[in-house]
Amino acid sequence: QVQLVESGGGLVQAGGSLRLSCAASGRTSSYDMGWFRQAPGKEREFVATINWSGGSTYYADSVKGRFTISRDNAKNTVYLQMNSLRPEDTAVYYCAAALYEGPLLIRAYAYDYWGQGTQVTVSS
Numbered sequence: 001q002v003q004l005v006e007s008g009g010g011l012v013q014a015g016g017s018l019r020l021s022c023a024a025s026g027r028t029s030s031y032d033m034g035w036f037r038q039a040p041g042k043e044r045e046f047v048a049t050i051n052w053s054g055g056s057t058y059y060a061d062s063v064k065g066r067f068t069i070s071r072d073n074a075k076n077t078v079y080l081q082m083n084s085l086r087p088e089d090t091a092v093y094y095c096a097a098a099l100y101e102g103p104l105l106i107r108a109y110a111y112d113y114w115g116q117g118t119q120v121t122v123s124s
Contacts, residue, residue, distance in 0.1 A: 002026045002113040004095050009118030012085055016122070020080040022095030022115055029073040031112075032098045032105055035080045037091035037120075044094070046106040048080065058105070063089075085122045092117040 008020040034049040048059045048069040068081040096111035104110040
């Protein structure tokens, strides 16, 4: 069983930065990890994913070049560095863990465990 706890969300002005953390209880070094977000009235959408070793990452087009996903397996923690934030980045951000490896990691249903989410609000 894996439990995930996100932190680092908050209120930031457009153009600013935040770093989200996702701390896992239990070993997650064999899991691929992902970040998703959900804005009010919208479906949960893929943001970024990183494979178990940290050697492979993939981003949604909307965040490519602005966000960076990374992981520290010794600390069982995954990070999402968010730069050049925009008002449209406002959402609850969730981290997730998947035993599955492959292209379906852009889909929420590919993930086995989810955190409770952390709110990110970007003001204009």
